[in-house]
Every structure is written in structure tokens, then in C-alpha cells.
Amino acid sequence: MYYQPYLKAEALEHYLGDPHSEKTTFSYENSAALDIEEAFPQEIVNELQTWGLHHYYVPVEYGGNLESYEQLLMLLRLVARRDLTVAIGHGKTYLGSVSVWVGGDQPQKMTLGQEIRNGTIVSLALTERAHGSDLLANDFDAEPNPEGFLLTGEKWLINNATRGDMLTVFARTDVKGGARGYSVFLVDKNQLGEDAYTCLNKVKTHGIKGADISGIQIHKTLIAPDTLVGKLGHGLDIVLKSLQITRTLCASLSLGAADNALRLTYQFAITRELYDQKLRDIPHTRRVLLQSFSDLLIAEVCSITSSRGIHVLTEQMSLISAVAKYFIPTSIEDMISQLGKVLGARAFLVDLFEHGRYQKLQRDHRIVALFDGNTLVNLQAIINQLKTLAKFRNKARSNQDQRLATLFDVTAQLPDFQSDKLSLTTKGQDTVLNSLYHVDQLDESSSNLVAIKQYVKTILAEIEKLDSEVLNTDWVINSIPARCFTLAQRYCLLYAAAACIQLWLFNQQHLDSKPLTGIWHDGIWLRICLERLLNKLKLPITPCANAETLFLEQLDKQYHNNMLFSLFPLKLSDYTNN
Amino acid sequence: MLVATQSIAAGGKSQQAQFEQYLGDPNDSQVALSYAKILEADEAGVITKEAEECLDKWHLNHYFVPQELGGKLSRFDTMVEVLRPVFRRDFTLGLGYGVTSFIAAVNVWLSGNQEQKQHLADILLNNEKVSVVFHELNHGNDFIHNELKAIPTANGFRLSGKKQVINNIERARAFVLFAQTSEKAGSRSHSLFLIDKKDLSPESYRYLPRYKTLGVKGCQIAGIEFQDTFANQESLLGKAGSGVENALKAFQITRCILPAMSVGVADTALRTVLKFATKRKLYNRSVADIPHARWTLVNAFLDLLIIDCLSGSMTRALHVIPEQMSVYSALMKYFVPLTIEQMLNDLSIILGARFYLREGEFGIFQKLLRDYPVVSFGHAGTAICQATIIPQLKFLARKGWSKPLEKREHLREIYQFEGNLAPFQPEKLKLTNNGKDDILGSLRSLLANASYPITDELRSFIVFFNSQLDNLIEEVDLLERNTGNNLCEPKAFDLVEKYAIIFAAASCINTYLENPHHSEPFFQSGKWLNAALQRLAQKLSPNMVVESTELEEELLYQMCERLDNGYSFTLAGSPLAG
Known part of the structure; x- marks a missing residue:
């Protein structure tokens, strides 16, 4: 079989060329140099424009190439594997435009589609200096008046605030504030007078040093009525729904960074001799590699599930996006830091080993858990739904969601995305986790499958335990007990386990392609990934050395064949160094 | 080695308090060791003359020299107490000014003869620096395979080879060198040397370029290459062939001391974030009122108390049960840095986007995050400690x-915090x-x-x-x-x-x-x-x-009180200068 989204992704990868080569613009070396200079990667971004990546930010109905979010995620993943600063600096235009795709009217969408295809940079002006994630405390004003709206205020820590041509601005349209007191505007900086605004200095950041993280002050400036996106007072609704999509897409950044970190560490581990053996074969390293490769695959499964979910389970995205945005960046952050221990001193040197790639990706990646709704915001979004989810669990046992195959079978055609189905709550539905009540296809024909079946039982019992603790705990929304955060974290691990099980069940029969049968056959990858998740849950496992060996052989094979570390084959354009 | 009279630990506490006062409030940008100046130096990649002179005037180096050799070192717990104020302010300075010298010196205190000890003591008492010339990039912590050779000649040794990632090598007056003295494989093939650069012919060695590093940017980390450099017979430390054993014993001391000092870093991290949490308003209240934030802060406090228990007891255990320190020192080196790293990550979540900024009131935090990993791999990686x-x-x-x-x-x-302590008996250290x-x-x-x-x-x-x-x-x-x-x-x-x-x-x-x-x-x-x-x-x-919300409340109250009144978060709650 071929995993469809990888066709375009591979094309992009080959267009960009070998990242190790001096002839390549988008090379590790150039990215490292730009990072040291804290300079925006303009030339690289130009290359992406030439290829037409920005067309994937515009839905097909408005003239772009965005048909599948799964596709967009995989494209951004390959950009991110080279340099997160570039992925973030370029992908920002999608973040800037999504509110319009979700809440705008037809003419706005057509105009914006045209602008983006012409290369216009769009930015999202959401956060303010004193309020961070507390959107309802924002005090950037758009005061309605007969000729339009009068903008006044400051937005800070805005990606591309200075370089951007257009901004979607989240502004207060009712001085009393509140859930209906904010609106979204699409503002063209070029149409504002020169004195109308001031771009703030680029902020010195820990990572993504080349990105334009700055801010903007707008001084009592009138904007036209047609800049309003959606209805007056519906800004919060539009932004929260839009973030459900972008939070899901953030997984691409983590997946890219994970591949980069694992590839680099593996390269080091097979070349380095320590204690008369290869570093790779030392038990500690083996353990880290095993955990890292499984972390990466689990994150991939969750990314595939969530991005397909945008199309298939649109009404559940409030939950799905929060799980993805919490779980994927944090588990990859952890993975990256474990890999750093294998690299030792080289993880710390900026200009020695492979252009200091590790320390750069490690710093860069830390922004992912922060922006677009940080870890806490996403855990809260899950916590707020835990009770309803627990209450609806019983119903789910008897009713199987008919959309499971479309969601998990990666060869199934995705339905068109319908933004009007986005909802602020999932109303107790969690197709992914609840699918575990319907895994009768799992047989016990081998020792691996017996182990997997046992793990499914363990997971189901844990769901029950978690639900009952949730139902027995009382809290109010603005004072969530700390224990709930642990429960939400555990929920995510269980959810990831369910996604792994289903993805394996629905796709194992397609896997005739040789390079991958090694770990698809007999549930090898599934077993290892479940053990990793159960280990994180501190639930009992019975690891099998043979399965671990087969799993690590696959890692070795993917590395040596210059394949993306993945459940599906994708050839990278890295040179072969073996 | 250390003076035979028993001393009182309370001395350490009062000396720490005096030193704190001497260094002044780090929030006051005028003092030499202010956060503002520290951040500025970090951006420039330097350790300032002003900062070093400030420590010289206090004769900080004297704490690295045993009393019987004219210094102030009589017990390790006191030494740690005295050095913590430096680590609270600037890890880079702590390492770059002095602890590197101490790590080198311990080898001499353990295996040197009287003449060598006195010579080194004189160098340190004169505020000069000593380097640790152990690390070879190709071998990491795998000492036995270190390649730098010291070939015995009629009246001394001929050195040839390179050492990399060596702190202070260029400005140190002397260095302790780990070199291969015998071609025979095994643990008796290496030896330690104390070499005063004055005794070397300047044409026979050269410095390798300085490395750029992710953290401790101000430290002058470079390398050295010897080309048939002659070192005299008197430079050999201990018996030829005893290098591995003696170095491993010296590590037992530094693996306790370095993590114990680094508790100062944890204190600053917690102080910075607690300050932020009490000031910052989100959702109509201070961040410190959000249950998850409280929980994180309280857990960080508890972790700090736990590692402080370990630090105090293990630095005294060196005196009391030296024969058991092979395991205990490895546990210290494993557990304390791991705990602090995790703490920094958890605290960064409260700080939100502020943790990502290299400027502003909380800019010191990202520096801690970059500097701290040095403790983990600095002179013995976590994995290697586990392997011990x-x-x-x-x-x-x-x-x-x-x-x-x-x-x-x-x-x-x-x-006991304030009891008597037997003098340290280095000959009782054992490898297992x-x-x-x-x-x-x-x-x-x-x-x-x-x-x-x-x-x-x-x-x-x-x-x-x-x-x-x-x-x-x-x-x-x-x-x-x-x-x-x-x-x-x-x-x-x-x-x-x-x-x-x-x-x-x-x-x-x-x-x-x-x-x-x-x-x-x-x-x-x-x-x-x-x-x-x-x-x-x-x-x-x-x-x-x-x-228990009640207990959480009490602990948080205790923390806020210490923050307001200027006491450390350690068990002793020592007075701080700000």
C-alpha cells in the first residue's frame, strides 16, 4: 500500500534536497547559521513559496490546495524536521487565516485566498502582554462606530507581527467584555495609515531565535465595517473553534523535531564506540532508543487520528485537539531530552557536532507546548469534559460509531471538512477511546496478540477506574483541583493506546509493502507502543525481548535506508552515509 | 587530608549569611552579581572581571583548600553552604570561577604528595585557577579508552594528544591531566598528573579553539593539544597506573558536592516563578491561586526539601561512611540533577510564555534552564552513574x-545539622x-x-x-x-x-x-x-x-513567607540578600 499523504510530502522533501548538502538552501548548516545570527530564514521561506506550500493553507473551494488536514500536517512535518523556526515562521500564515476560513463570509474568504496565493503573509494578533491565555481579560479595543470600528491597543508576542501584511485581530467590541464581548477582524496593515500603528521590537527568545516574535500597537485607527469576521460579538467562538484545527496541526512540529532528534542521536550511537562496544548497544542507550522510537510512533498515530478527525469527527475536535496539543508536544519534549543524555556533551555544543543541531531543535521545540494554547489550557479543556465523557461511557459500550473505519483506515477517503460542525464541547462523545469496547477482531493466535489482548483488558479496567474517580470528584470550573490534571494526563495516555490499537487493526491487512512488514506483522509495534504507554501509566506489562529486538531492527533499517521514522514508508533526501 | 579537629556546621550557615550580605541583592542591577549583569554577560558569552574580582575579594578559593594547607575547607557540608549563594545567582560563574578548580584539586588532595598539595594550595590561595584535563570528545565518560599518551622517559613523561571541552584551560595556571601511561589494556594503564604550565615549554603545546555552548555561555571551554610535551617526573600524582582508581574516588566527592551546590539553582528557579505567580493576574485572580499552579509550586518546594536532605546528609556521609560512597555519590549525581531538571520543566509551565524570553524580569529563568544540564553530563553522565x-x-x-x-x-x-563531624579520611574511599x-x-x-x-x-x-x-x-x-x-x-x-x-x-x-x-x-x-x-x-x-488542601495551604504560606522575608527554600531557611 501507499500512505497517500506521503506522496506530496515526499515530493516536497525531494524538492528541498539533501539537508546535509552545501548546495541545498534548506540545509542544517544554513539553519544553524541563521539561528546564531537570530535572522529570519527568508531565503528558505522563499523556496517553500516557490514550491507552493502556502497554497495548502487555502481550502480548495477558495482556490487553494487544502483538501485534507492530514496532508497539510505531513507537509509541515517535513519542513519541521529540518528547522522548526522555518515551519513556525511560514506556517503562521495558516494560523493567521484560519479564523476567516471558520468564521468569515464568502467574499472575505475569496479575497484572503487570493492574497495568500499571491504570497501575502497573514498573522494572528491574539495575545496581550498582561493576559496571556486569559482571552476574556484582553483589553485591545475595537469600538463600534457609525463608520466602522476604532482600533486601540497592543498585541504582544505575536509571530510575524512586524513582517506580516495582514492580521486577524481579536478585539473587544463591548467594553463590558464577556463571552460575547469580542470579535475578530481581518486587517490589512498596508491599508492603515503610516501613523496608525507601531510594530514593537523583536523579542529575544530562548528558541526559534530567527522568528519574528514581536508585537504591534494600534493607535485609534478606524477600520471599515467589512473587516469584521463573522458576527459581531462572536470572536471568542470563532477563535476557539479555529484553535481546534491549529492545535491539531501543531503535532507536525513535534513529529518533525522528533525525527530530527532521533536521527541525529542514532547516527551518533552507531558511530561512537564506548566500553568496547557501539554506543547503540549499551543497555541504557537501547532503552532510550526503544522508548524514543515508540514515543515517536505513538505521536504519529495520534497525529494521524486527530488530523483525520478534523474531517471525520469534527464535532469532537474540542476534545481531540486538546488531547493532541497536550500529549504530543509534552511526550516529544521528554523524548528529546532523553536523547540528549545519549548525545552527552554534543547536546551542549553549539558549533561542533552537526552544526549544533540538537541544542537548536531542543530549544526550538519548547515553544510548541507553549503557543496556541499551552499545556495547562489544553488539560483544562479535557478536564472540563471529563464528567460528561464518563457519564456517556455506558452508552458507548452498546453503540459503535460507524465512522471508525473512515477514521482509522488510512486508505479510506476523507469526507470534506465542514467548519460549521465544529463545536465548543464534544457532548460526552469520544469515538477514539470508546472504540476500545469494540475490538472483537483481536484474536489470540500468537504470544504478541495474547499480550496485546491482555493490555486491552488492563486499559479498559483503567478507564473504568478513571471514570469512577472523575464521577466521585467535585470541582468548579474556575478552581480545578490539581489531581484532575493527573487524571486528564492519564486520560490522554489511554486515548493514545486506543488510537494505536485501532490504527493497527484497521491497517495491518494493507501492509504488504516489504520495508514495514517487520513491525506491522504480528502486532510488534503495537505491543511495544502499548507497553510504553502502560509503563507511563505505571500499569503492569510483560515485555518481550524478541519484540524489542525486531522493533529496534526496524529503527535501524529506516535509518540506514534514509526513511522517515514512521509506520509508513517515506524516502527522505538525506545522503546515505553507510 | 582534612584537618583533624572537629568543627561545627553552624559555621557554614553563618558564613553563608555573611557571604549573601556581601554579594547583595541580585535584583539590584548595581551590584556585581545582579541578574541584570549576569544576563548581559551571558548574552555576551563572558564572565565579567567585576564578578570574579568580587569573589576573589571574598577569597572564595580558600574554601577549596584544606585547612592544614592554609585554606578554609574542613567539612564538605560547610563548603556547600558557602558556595550556594554563588550558584543561586549564576551557575556559570560558580563553575567558571571556581568549582572547576575544586574538581581538579580534589584529585590532588586525594593522591598528591605533600609537595604537590602545598604547591596547588599556594596556587589556589593566590586566586589562580586550575583546570581538569580529562575529557576526550571521542570517548566521553569511557576513561579507559582515553588516548592522550604520557610516555615514560628517563626523567619524566612525553605528552602527546588532544583533550577537548576543557573549562578554563587557557587561563588556568595549572591543570590535572588524565593520560595513558601504559600500552597494556586494562584499568592500570592510565595515570593522573598535576602540571604547572610554568614547567612546560610553551612551544610544545597549543590551545584549541573555544567552543560555543548552549548554556554556561560565559565559561571559557576549549581544548589543548600536546606535541611531545615534556612533563617532569614530579608531576605524576600517586603511583603510575593508579589514574582510573584515583579519579573514580575523587568523583565520589565531586558527585556529591556539585549536585548539592546546584540546589541553589533550584532555589532561584522557584523564587522567580513564585514571584511571577503571586504578581500575575489570570482569570481575575493571581496565578498562585490557581490550584494547578499551587500544586506545582508546592511540589517544587517539596522536591527542593528532599534534595536538600540528600545534599546535607551525603556531604556529611563522606566523612562518616566513606567506604559506602561509591553507590551514594552515584545516587546523588543521578537523583538530584534529574529532580531539578524536572522541577525546572514543571515550573516553566507556570511561567508560560515568559519562560521563553531572554529579557525582562523573569529572563533569568531560561538561563537556568540552559545552564543546568551541565550538571548532568558535566563530568559524569547520568547513565554512567546508573552503571556504577x-x-x-x-x-x-x-x-x-x-x-x-x-x-x-x-x-x-x-x-545532624549542627553536630560534630569526624575529619574526612580519603584513604577509606572504596570503589564498591x-x-x-x-x-x-x-x-x-x-x-x-x-x-x-x-x-x-x-x-x-x-x-x-x-x-x-x-x-x-x-x-x-x-x-x-x-x-x-x-x-x-x-x-x-x-x-x-x-x-x-x-x-x-x-x-x-x-x-x-x-x-x-x-x-x-x-x-x-x-x-x-x-x-x-x-x-x-x-x-x-x-x-x-x-x-490535603490544608497541608498545601500551609506549605504555600511557608513559601510566600520565605519569599517576602528573604529566606531560602532549603530546610534551614537561610537568610538571603534578596
């Missing part, structure tokens, strides 16, 4: 962990523990000892950790049977992790019980102990969940 422990696990399980410790008198010396583990043995005998006032709650924790120790013994046994005597497989690392947690719990319990006359009401109440044990228990068993 793993081969000893089965002996510990059979002896130290199984037999209740009958005599506890010497434990008092290890745990021979199965001895008095600390866990003491956990075995605690409940049988009627002289301790043990509350019911504490009793249940003691029972819990003892049963965890039973499990651990079983797991070690199982692993031994499964791996045919060779415990070295990935699973073994999980066992070390458990060991470290039980060890930390025993250290906290003993610290509390052996200081019955401590006057501080917070310490006396023992509530911190129960909370700390709860925290450790949860790491072993996720079901150990008891949430």
Missing part, C-alpha cells in the same frame, strides 16, 4: 537492604560498597527502635517504603535469574530509579528524626516530611493519592 550502581544491585539486595541496621549512632553524625547500605538498612530497623517519636502517619510511610524495598529486592533477584548474573539490561535502569526514590525517602525520614532539637517550628512540625514522603510515594505507586 547496577553491578552492585545484587550485593546490596542481599546484604544492605535485607539486614536491619542495628547501630544507628553514626547516622546521627550524618543527619561490598553490599553495604547503612541508609536503607536504617529504614529496616526504624520501627523496632523505640527511642524515636514516630507518628502513625510516619509509621505508615515507613511500612510503605519498606514494602517497596521488599519488591525491589524481589525484582533484582528476578532480573538476576533472567539475565544470568548480568544485570545490565534496560530494565535494570528502572530498578535504580526505584532505589533512588526509596533512598531519598529514608534520607528525609532520618533527617527529621535525627534533629529533634531543631528550633525551627516549620521543621519541627514534621508536616513537610509527610508531604515529601507522599510526593516520593506517588512516584512509586500512582495509587498513593491523598490530597
Whole structure:
């Protein structure tokens, strides 16, 4: 079989060329140099424009190439594997435009589609200096008046605030504030007078040093009525729904960074001799590699599930996006830091080993858990739904969601995305986790499958335990007990386990392609990934050395064949160094 | 080596307080060691002359030199107390100014002859620096394969080869060198040297370019290459061929000292974030009122108390049970940095986007985050520490962990803050523990000892950790049977992790019980102990969940009080200058 989204992704990868080569613009070396200079990667971004990546930010109905979010995620993943600063600096235009795709009217969408295809940079002006994630405390004003709206205020820590041509601005349209007191505007900086605004200095950041993280002050400036996106007072609704999509897409950044970190560490581990053996074969390293490769695959499964979910389970995205945005960046952050221990001193040197790639990706990646709704915001979004989810669990046992195959079978055609189905709550539905009540296809024909079946039982019992603790705990929304955060974290691990099980069940029969049968056959990858998740849950496992060996052989094979570390084959354009 | 008279630890506390006052409030941008100047120096990649002169004037180097050689070093716990104010302010300076010199010097104090010791003492007392010339990039922590050669000649040694990633090499007056002196493979092939650069012919060696590093950017980390450099016979430290053994013994000291000093970093991290949390308003209240933030802050405080218990006791244990330090020093080096790294990550979540900024009021935090990893791999990676422990696990399980410790008198010396302490006897350091583990043995005998006032709650924790120790013994046994005597497989690392947690719990319990006359009401109440044990228990068993908002409240109150009144977050609650 071929995993469809990888066709375009591979094309992009080959267009960009070998990242190790001096002839390549988008090379590790150039990215490292730009990072040291804290300079925006303009030339690289130009290359992406030439290829037409920005067309994937515009839905097909408005003239772009965005048909599948799964596709967009995989494209951004390959950009991110080279340099997160570039992925973030370029992908920002999608973040800037999504509110319009979700809440705008037809003419706005057509105009914006045209602008983006012409290369216009769009930015999202959401956060303010004193309020961070507390959107309802924002005090950037758009005061309605007969000729339009009068903008006044400051937005800070805005990606591309200075370089951007257009901004979607989240502004207060009712001085009393509140859930209906904010609106979204699409503002063209070029149409504002020169004195109308001031771009703030680029902020010195820990990572993504080349990105334009700055801010903007707008001084009592009138904007036209047609800049309003959606209805007056519906800004919060539009932004929260839009973030459900972008939070899901953030997984691409983590997946890219994970591949980069694992590839680099593996390269080091097979070349380095320590204690008369290869570093790779030392038990500690083996353990880290095993955990890292499984972390990466689990994150991939969750990314595939969530991005397909945008199309298939649109009404559940409030939950799905929060799980993805919490779980994927944090588990990859952890993975990256474990890999750093294998690299030792080289993880710390900026200009020695492979252009200091590790320390750069490690710093860069830390922004992912922060922006677009940080870890806490996403855990809260899950916590707020835990009770309803627990209450609806019983119903789910008897009713199987008919959309499971479309969601998990990666060869199934995705339905068109319908933004009007986005909802602020999932109303107790969690197709992914609840699918575990319907895994009768799992047989016990081998020792691996017996182990997997046992793990499914363990997971189901844990769901029950978690639900009952949730139902027995009382809290109010603005004072969530700390224990709930642990429960939400555990929920995510269980959810990831369910996604792994289903993805394996629905796709194992397609896997005739040789390079991958090694770990698809007999549930090898599934077993290892479940053990990793159960280990994180501190639930009992019975690891099998043979399965671990087969799993690590696959890692070795993917590395040596210059394949993306993945459940599906994708050839990278890295040179072969073996 | 250290002076034979017994001294009082209270000296350390008052010297620390004086030093704090001398250094002044780091928030005052005028003082030499202010956060503002520290951040500025970090951006520029320098350690300022002003900062070093400030420490020189205080004669900080004197604390690295034993009393009998004219310095002020008589007990390791005092030394740590005195150095913490530097680490609270600037890890880079702590390492770059002095601790590197101390790491080098310990080798001389342990294996040098009188003349060598006096020579080194004179250098340090004269405020000059000494470098540790051990590291070869191609071999990392694998000493035995180090390639730099010192070939014996008629009247000395001929040095050839390179050493890399060496702090202060260019500006040091002297250095301690680890070199291969015999072609024969094995642990007797290397030796240590103390070399004064004045004795070398300047044309016979050269410096390699400085490295750019992610953290400790101000440290002058470079390399050195010897080309048939002549070193005289007198530069050999100890016997030829004893280099590995002596270096490993010296590590037992530095592996306790460095993590113990670095608790100062944790203090600043917590202080910075607590300050932010009490000031910043989100959702109509201060961040410190959000339950998750409170929980994170309180846990960080508890972690800090736990590692402070370890730091105090292990720096004294060097004096009391030197023969058991091979395992304990490795546990320190493993557990303390890991805990602090995790703490920094957890705290960064509260700081939100502010943690990502290299400027502004909280800009110091990202510097801590970049500097701190040096402790983990600085001079012995985490994995290597674990590897020191793993081969000893089965002996510990059979002896130290199984037999209740009958005599506890010497434990008092290890745990009492203000008691007398036997002089350090370096000749008693051993390369293995021979199965001895008095600390866990003491956990075995605690409940049988009627002289301790043990509350019911504490009793249940003691029972819990003892049963965890039973499990651990079983797991070690199982692993031994499964791996045919060779415990070295990935699973073994999980066992070390458990060991470290039980060890930390025993250290906290003993610290509390052996200081019955401590006057501080917070310490006396023992509530911190129960909370700390709860925290450790949860790491072993996720079901150990008891949430007490009342206790959380008290701990948070204690933290805020210390923040407002300027006391450290350590057990002793030492006065700070700001």
C-alpha cells in the first residue's frame, strides 16, 4: 500500500534536497547559521513559496490546495524536521487565516485566498502582554462606530507581527467584555495609515531565535465595517473553534523535531564506540532508543487520528485537539531530552557536532507546548469534559460509531471538512477511546496478540477506574483541583493506546509493502507502543525481548535506508552515509 | 587530608549569611552579581572581571583548600553552604570561577604528595585557577579508552594528544591531566598528573579553539593539544597506573558536592516563578491561586526539601561512611540533577510564555534552564552513574537492604545539622560498597527502635517504603535469574530509579528524626516530611493519592513567607540578600 499523504510530502522533501548538502538552501548548516545570527530564514521561506506550500493553507473551494488536514500536517512535518523556526515562521500564515476560513463570509474568504496565493503573509494578533491565555481579560479595543470600528491597543508576542501584511485581530467590541464581548477582524496593515500603528521590537527568545516574535500597537485607527469576521460579538467562538484545527496541526512540529532528534542521536550511537562496544548497544542507550522510537510512533498515530478527525469527527475536535496539543508536544519534549543524555556533551555544543543541531531543535521545540494554547489550557479543556465523557461511557459500550473505519483506515477517503460542525464541547462523545469496547477482531493466535489482548483488558479496567474517580470528584470550573490534571494526563495516555490499537487493526491487512512488514506483522509495534504507554501509566506489562529486538531492527533499517521514522514508508533526501 | 579537629556546621550557615550580605541583592542591577549583569554577560558569552574580582575579594578559593594547607575547607557540608549563594545567582560563574578548580584539586588532595598539595594550595590561595584535563570528545565518560599518551622517559613523561571541552584551560595556571601511561589494556594503564604550565615549554603545546555552548555561555571551554610535551617526573600524582582508581574516588566527592551546590539553582528557579505567580493576574485572580499552579509550586518546594536532605546528609556521609560512597555519590549525581531538571520543566509551565524570553524580569529563568544540564553530563553522565550502581544491585539486595541496621549512632553524625563531624579520611574511599547500605538498612530497623517519636502517619510511610524495598529486592533477584548474573539490561535502569526514590525517602525520614532539637517550628512540625514522603510515594505507586488542601495551604504560606522575608527554600531557611 501507499500512505497517500506521503506522496506530496515526499515530493516536497525531494524538492528541498539533501539537508546535509552545501548546495541545498534548506540545509542544517544554513539553519544553524541563521539561528546564531537570530535572522529570519527568508531565503528558505522563499523556496517553500516557490514550491507552493502556502497554497495548502487555502481550502480548495477558495482556490487553494487544502483538501485534507492530514496532508497539510505531513507537509509541515517535513519542513519541521529540518528547522522548526522555518515551519513556525511560514506556517503562521495558516494560523493567521484560519479564523476567516471558520468564521468569515464568502467574499472575505475569496479575497484572503487570493492574497495568500499571491504570497501575502497573514498573522494572528491574539495575545496581550498582561493576559496571556486569559482571552476574556484582553483589553485591545475595537469600538463600534457609525463608520466602522476604532482600533486601540497592543498585541504582544505575536509571530510575524512586524513582517506580516495582514492580521486577524481579536478585539473587544463591548467594553463590558464577556463571552460575547469580542470579535475578530481581518486587517490589512498596508491599508492603515503610516501613523496608525507601531510594530514593537523583536523579542529575544530562548528558541526559534530567527522568528519574528514581536508585537504591534494600534493607535485609534478606524477600520471599515467589512473587516469584521463573522458576527459581531462572536470572536471568542470563532477563535476557539479555529484553535481546534491549529492545535491539531501543531503535532507536525513535534513529529518533525522528533525525527530530527532521533536521527541525529542514532547516527551518533552507531558511530561512537564506548566500553568496547557501539554506543547503540549499551543497555541504557537501547532503552532510550526503544522508548524514543515508540514515543515517536505513538505521536504519529495520534497525529494521524486527530488530523483525520478534523474531517471525520469534527464535532469532537474540542476534545481531540486538546488531547493532541497536550500529549504530543509534552511526550516529544521528554523524548528529546532523553536523547540528549545519549548525545552527552554534543547536546551542549553549539558549533561542533552537526552544526549544533540538537541544542537548536531542543530549544526550538519548547515553544510548541507553549503557543496556541499551552499545556495547562489544553488539560483544562479535557478536564472540563471529563464528567460528561464518563457519564456517556455506558452508552458507548452498546453503540459503535460507524465512522471508525473512515477514521482509522488510512486508505479510506476523507469526507470534506465542514467548519460549521465544529463545536465548543464534544457532548460526552469520544469515538477514539470508546472504540476500545469494540475490538472483537483481536484474536489470540500468537504470544504478541495474547499480550496485546491482555493490555486491552488492563486499559479498559483503567478507564473504568478513571471514570469512577472523575464521577466521585467535585470541582468548579474556575478552581480545578490539581489531581484532575493527573487524571486528564492519564486520560490522554489511554486515548493514545486506543488510537494505536485501532490504527493497527484497521491497517495491518494493507501492509504488504516489504520495508514495514517487520513491525506491522504480528502486532510488534503495537505491543511495544502499548507497553510504553502502560509503563507511563505505571500499569503492569510483560515485555518481550524478541519484540524489542525486531522493533529496534526496524529503527535501524529506516535509518540506514534514509526513511522517515514512521509506520509508513517515506524516502527522505538525506545522503546515505553507510 | 582534612584537618583533624572537629568543627561545627553552624559555621557554614553563618558564613553563608555573611557571604549573601556581601554579594547583595541580585535584583539590584548595581551590584556585581545582579541578574541584570549576569544576563548581559551571558548574552555576551563572558564572565565579567567585576564578578570574579568580587569573589576573589571574598577569597572564595580558600574554601577549596584544606585547612592544614592554609585554606578554609574542613567539612564538605560547610563548603556547600558557602558556595550556594554563588550558584543561586549564576551557575556559570560558580563553575567558571571556581568549582572547576575544586574538581581538579580534589584529585590532588586525594593522591598528591605533600609537595604537590602545598604547591596547588599556594596556587589556589593566590586566586589562580586550575583546570581538569580529562575529557576526550571521542570517548566521553569511557576513561579507559582515553588516548592522550604520557610516555615514560628517563626523567619524566612525553605528552602527546588532544583533550577537548576543557573549562578554563587557557587561563588556568595549572591543570590535572588524565593520560595513558601504559600500552597494556586494562584499568592500570592510565595515570593522573598535576602540571604547572610554568614547567612546560610553551612551544610544545597549543590551545584549541573555544567552543560555543548552549548554556554556561560565559565559561571559557576549549581544548589543548600536546606535541611531545615534556612533563617532569614530579608531576605524576600517586603511583603510575593508579589514574582510573584515583579519579573514580575523587568523583565520589565531586558527585556529591556539585549536585548539592546546584540546589541553589533550584532555589532561584522557584523564587522567580513564585514571584511571577503571586504578581500575575489570570482569570481575575493571581496565578498562585490557581490550584494547578499551587500544586506545582508546592511540589517544587517539596522536591527542593528532599534534595536538600540528600545534599546535607551525603556531604556529611563522606566523612562518616566513606567506604559506602561509591553507590551514594552515584545516587546523588543521578537523583538530584534529574529532580531539578524536572522541577525546572514543571515550573516553566507556570511561567508560560515568559519562560521563553531572554529579557525582562523573569529572563533569568531560561538561563537556568540552559545552564543546568551541565550538571548532568558535566563530568559524569547520568547513565554512567546508573552503571556504577547496577553491578552492585545484587550485593546490596542481599546484604544492605535485607539486614536491619542495628547501630544507628553514626547516622546521627550524618543527619545532624549542627553536630560534630569526624575529619574526612580519603584513604577509606572504596570503589564498591561490598553490599553495604547503612541508609536503607536504617529504614529496616526504624520501627523496632523505640527511642524515636514516630507518628502513625510516619509509621505508615515507613511500612510503605519498606514494602517497596521488599519488591525491589524481589525484582533484582528476578532480573538476576533472567539475565544470568548480568544485570545490565534496560530494565535494570528502572530498578535504580526505584532505589533512588526509596533512598531519598529514608534520607528525609532520618533527617527529621535525627534533629529533634531543631528550633525551627516549620521543621519541627514534621508536616513537610509527610508531604515529601507522599510526593516520593506517588512516584512509586500512582495509587498513593491523598490530597490535603490544608497541608498545601500551609506549605504555600511557608513559601510566600520565605519569599517576602528573604529566606531560602532549603530546610534551614537561610537568610538571603534578596
